[in-house]
Amino acid sequence: MTEAANAPEGLVIEGRYRIVRKIAEGGMATVYQAVDERLDRTVAIKIMHTQLAQGPHRDQFVERFRREAKSAAAIANPHIVQVYDTGEYQGLDYLVMEYVHGVNLRHEMNVQHTFSVRETLRIVSETLDGLSAAHRVGVVHRDIKPENILLNDRGHVQITDFGLAKAASQATLSSTGMLLGTAAYLAPEMIEHNQATPQGDLYSVGITAWEMLAGVVPFTSDNPVTLVFKHVHEDVPSLLGPCPDIDPAVARFVAHLTARAVDARPADASEALRELRELSATLPIPSWQYRRQDDAAADTPVGSPAIAPLPAPPAPPTAGETAQAAADETSAAVPADSAPADAPAGIAEAQAAAQPPAPTQTLPAAAQTRVMPQQAAGPTDAATRMMPAVGRSGESTQVIGAQDGAPADDAADNAVEAPDVSDGATAPRRKRRRAVVIAVVAAVLVVAAAVGGAGLWWYFRGPGSYWTLPQPTDVTCAENEACPVTNADWSEYESTLKVAGIPYTVKEDYSDTVAEGDIIATSPANVGDHVSKRNDESVTVTVSRGVRQATIPDDILDPTSDAGKDPISALRSAGFDNVTHDEADDEYSLTVPEGAALSVSPDPGTTLDHNAEVVVTLSKGPMPVTMPTVVGLTQDEAESALSALNLAANVSEEYSDSVAQGEVISASANEGDELHWGDSVDLVVSRGPQMASVPNVVGQSRDSAVQQLEQLGFSVKTEGLFDGNGILGLVQQQSATGSTRLRDTSGNPTVITLTIV
Known part of the structure; x- marks a missing residue:
């Protein structure tokens, strides 16, 4: 066989696999339907392309082909296409796999165009179940797409092409046709850093779900370079764009799978499946039945308004955010040099924050108008405002300094007499003018001192001196009640702290009530608490490691071991807090000494939660019994009587002139004596007369x-x-x-x- 793609029907490989027909051809191999004549079953056989097997990188492809074949074969899950065998035939490596009767998801998508939420979540659930089995054994698929999700004749998912995508994509990256089929589902980190992660598989699943619900992938382009650029540099739009009536919880779940940052997605398929099951438990029936009917939008590019993502409503700002917003708005209106030259960094911003904040509503760029805060009048303005108007001869006074709309009485109180210039009294007028200027300058200095003082307070004691502990997105706070930061997802809250610039330290601890990876407690404890910027303070976050685990000692049933001699103490020393021992269930034992364990449930060596119940049954030792009558019985009768009581008989013989031969003359224990299982009794049996x-x-x-x-x-x-x-x-x-x-x-x-x- 020199070319896998041209393998004739009827060809038998390794005397076992008879080729029936060609099924499909991919970038790395060709797949055939075949019959395993040894086991008489239909299989699929995948044979590597000749150009790869004969190319300069043959060893690399063959090694990956075999290694990934072993990885796929190690996965046991009904939603994974099973690998039965692997080998080499005429220089070409091949895989023998389970033959799936059915079609791939791409075929169903071409037929149905869109799917209901029920159909989509079922297929996603089964896909995640299969991937979770792979992720548990360290296998990442790397090429999840509708073509690799098979639907068998019962409609259930079976994932294929494990492990080949990485080698295939490296070998044919320049092949536009193949890359277009895969790039629409590739995770950003795989494109940008060639980093294959479990979260990358989840991204591909999320894109597939997006396409099933919307009828189109979120990013489309005729140029594969443009397509991968969008995945790396743009967030996947919300499903609420093309599907405005879909349940927001479904849209959030798909958005979680398709988050651009690796850490923003679930850790692996098991975590994503858990999240999906929680969603399914709360989803109302109408939400399950939703299906997008607007087929006209299926051909609309994502960049068009038809499927543009809807903006999320802004969260209410915290006190610290409000102060910061005010500072940001007013700092643009107040010159930085309005602060004293020797003021610490941030005084200019503090002065700005002391002013009334400007409106924060954003208008179109062409129509934006900033409302400037009212400022204290500077010397020039004050002098100008207080200068008397030049009137005609005979007009000796004029009321000035009144603001628009001020009451006439206020204006009268601020009236300044203007001397008549015709009187020639120039010097007194200059003196009064100088006094006014001095007064205004003094007023300006007082205002500056007040503003500077407010800035110093803001910087050293006010909002500028501390951070405010933000509220986690997954924690609901009741009004006018303390809101502790607990049970929040640490990975998400860590991002919040980083964005806010709040320093933090992390420690881990076990918790019986807080799930692994969630926050047990913080210091300071409550949302809105202050973290000083001036004393090198930081937030201390205690993250849950989940429920503490403990292991039942392997030798706990060995009565000669330390654990076996005192099993209850051994279990408690191992970390178990819920050890159950009911004396009524204890049993006598011929072989296990009193106080040792007869049984432990779960079995020795099992690791489980420290507060899980461990049931112990102890031995009461040998059971007490009463010595039976054996004198006068035959030897066989006496031994049977003792054996029934788990007593051992040591027999010796003597001549007896009065006791018939074979009968018991005497015993070492008297009738009615208390003995215990396992005790020995000496019997003297008659040999008859001498x-x-x-x-x-x-x-x-x-x-x-x-x-x-x-x-x-x-x-x-x-x-x-x-x-x-x-x-x-x-x-x-x-x-x-x-x-x-x-x-x-x-x-x-x-x-x-x-x-x-």
Whole structure:
């Protein structure tokens, strides 16, 4: 096979996979339907292009092809196309994958054009579920797009092309046709920094969802360079533009997935799936049924007003923001040099902030007019205003200095007599004029001192001396009540602090109530609290590490280990706070000593929340039992009776003239004694009466015969016609011969009678 794309139907690879037909061709490989003749099942086989396998970077592509094949095969999830096998045939690497009966999402998008919220969120949910399995094993797809989201014949999602996008995009980046198919879904960080992240997959999912709901991708261009430029430098427009009637919560979720900054998106697919499930639990039924019907806008470029993003309503400013806004507005109207030359930095802004703020409403550039704040009159203005008007001869006085609209009485109070120039009294007039100028200058200095004092207060003690702790976007504050910064998402609040320029330090702690990554507490604690700028103060933020974890010791069921000897103390030392032990559930044990653990649930080695319940069952040791009656029983009967009580029998045997052979003569424990499982009892079992072989002593002398029989243990009795001193003194006959009991049932020696002649 010299060219994968031209592989003939019926070709068998490795004696196993028979090519049926060509399914699709991509930038890196061609996909065929094939039959696995060994397992008799339909599969899809993907074969690398010849130009890649024979090109100068062959080793690089082959290595990535194989490595990513292993990564994809490690993912077990019903929403991932499974990889069965990999190999090489005639110099071309191939993958054998699950064959999916169905179509890809692009086909459905071409047919339906737009989707309902219900259809969209279902497909997004299954896609995120598949990606979460990949992200958990460290695999990033890198090329999520409608062409790689398959819909099987049951309508469920199965994601394909894991791991190939990165190699393919590097190999064919100059191919405009291929790049246009992918660039519409690429995350900004992948375009700008070639950085593949789980959040990049989420961005692609979000763009896909945007297109399903709006009927068009948010950025379109005939030039791929322009298209990728938009992804890097422009925010994805809100769905409320093309879909004004869609539920804002759905639009916010898609916006969260498609945020331009990596850190502004969910951490991975599992987090995004959790967020989607929370959204689904609160979404009303009408919102599920929404579907955009205005097909005319589908061809409208995103830059047009038809789908321009709607501006979000501004949040109410905090006290610090209001003061800053006033300073920003008035600083443009008050010259910086109005502050004393030796004033600290910020005094000019402080003076400006001390003035009434200008209106903050923004008008079109051509019609903007700044309303200047009323200023204290300078020396020149004051002198000009207080100069008398030159009247005709005979007009000796004139009322001046009254402001427009001022009451006549006020004007009269500020009246200055103007001498008649015709009287020749020039010197007095000059003196009065000089006095007026001096008075005005003094007034200006007083005003400047007041303004300067206000500036110093603003800078050192007022709003210029501190930051105001801002309110998190995900925390609701009740009016006239303290509003602690807790349960807020730290990643979002950190951005707020950075934007506000507020220094902060972070520490982490475990929390049973605050989710991992959220804020447990801050110091200062409440929204609106002040953080001094003058004493190197900063906000201390305690971020939750989630619920503290603990691990059940592996050796807790080993009674010889330290943990096994005192399991409850061992669990508490391991960090568990909810250890349950019910003495009523404890059991006797033949092998586990008293106080050791019989069972622990969950199993040893399990890691779980420290406050999760751990149930322990302890051993009560060997069970007490009562010694049964065994004397007089046969050996088998006695051993069975002891075994039923988990008692062990140690058996020895003795001759007994009174106890039949095989019966128990005695035991080491008396009937009724208290014993425990595992105790041993010594049993003495009868061997029956002791026997001896009586020799034939007929013909022997009396004394010799008696001595021989007595040495064997018998008792000897003699009788005859003559006593022992008879002429012969020989044994004529004996009462017993052969095997004879040594003792009778009373334990006395058996008597043997000898007849002497």
